Amino acid sequence: xxxxxELFGILIIVxxxxxxxxxxxxxxxxxxxxxxxxxxxxxxxxxxFLKFFAKYHRYFGFATILMILIHFFIQFSNYGLSIxxxxxxxxxxxxxxxGIYGQFSKKKMKSWILIHRGIAVLLLVTILIHIx
Ligand code: HEM
Ligand code: HEM
Numbered sequence: 001x002x003x004x005x006e007l008f009g010i011l012i013i014v015x016x017x018x019x020x021x022x023x024x025x026x027x028x029x030x031x032x033x034x035x036x037x038x039x040x041x042x043x044x045x046x047x048x049f050l051k052f053f054a055k056y057h058r059y060f061g062f063a064t065i066l067m068i069l070i071h072f073f074i075q076f077s078n079y080g081l082s083i084x085x086x087x088x089x090x091x092x093x094x095x096x097x098x099g100i101y102g103q104f105s106k107k108k109m110k111s112w113i114l115i116h117r118g119i120a121v122l123l124l125v126t127i128l129i130h131i132x
Contacts, residue, residue, distance in 0.1 A: 002078060004074055005078060011071075012068055012092075012127075015063040015064045016092075016127070018056075019057055019060040019061045019120075020120060021053045022054050022057040023117070023120070025046070025049055025050040026050060029046070029047075061095070061099050062096065064092055068092060072085070084129050084130040085130050087126050087129075087130070091123050091126050092123060095116070095123060098112070098116050098119065099116065
């Protein structure tokens with residue numbers, strides 16, 4: 001049962017990483033577009049990846065919540081509460097709520113994307129504290 005709990009913990013991190021890849025592909029496209037375009041075939045494939053990660057970004061985010069719920073139920077029944085785990089889960093929930101706000105709000109603040117990016121970093125820190 002402990003291993004199953006660990007598996008779902010890893011799956012949270014996998015979906016978190018898939019959500020962050022949206023940023024990575026867009027970042028390199030913003031910074032190094034000219035260099036990437038030098039190889040036309042490569043750039044085409046690159047842009048397909050970028051579109052894929054942009055399209056499914058929110059679903060990867062939602063998937064983390066599902067994995068957290070399963071991880072929580074397994075770990076809680078085996079070991080009881082984990083404070084660091086609850087902090088990481090709380091920050092993840094905040095990120096999802098912020099993501100939904102950004103997705104649907106027509107007049108979102110300019111600072112929204114900076115906060116959403118910042119919380120992605122904070123999440124990494126809280127997850128590392130939980131697993132190290
Ligand atoms: C973003 C949220 C979370 C992530 C990414 C996450 C990830 C992980 C991972 C990968 C492990 C395995 C680490 C290892 O074996 O060294 C783990 C262990 C554990 N998690 Fe989480 N977790 C999260 C939230 C939670 C929550 C909300 C709880 C509350 C019960 C929790 C309880 C535990 C416990 C008790 C263990 C340790 C089990 C052991 O000692 O082998 N986690 N977590
Ligand atoms: C694991 C959870 C999540 C993480 C770590 C995360 C992280 C990020 C990051 C780093 C960016 C910046 C992208 C850039 O600057 O190029 C971003 C953008 C965005 N996120 Fe999230 N996000 C998560 C969940 C969500 C969810 C659940 C939604 C919506 C329901 C969402 C909606 C958005 C939107 C609308 C953008 C701006 C447009 C875009 O780049 O696609 N995010 N996210």
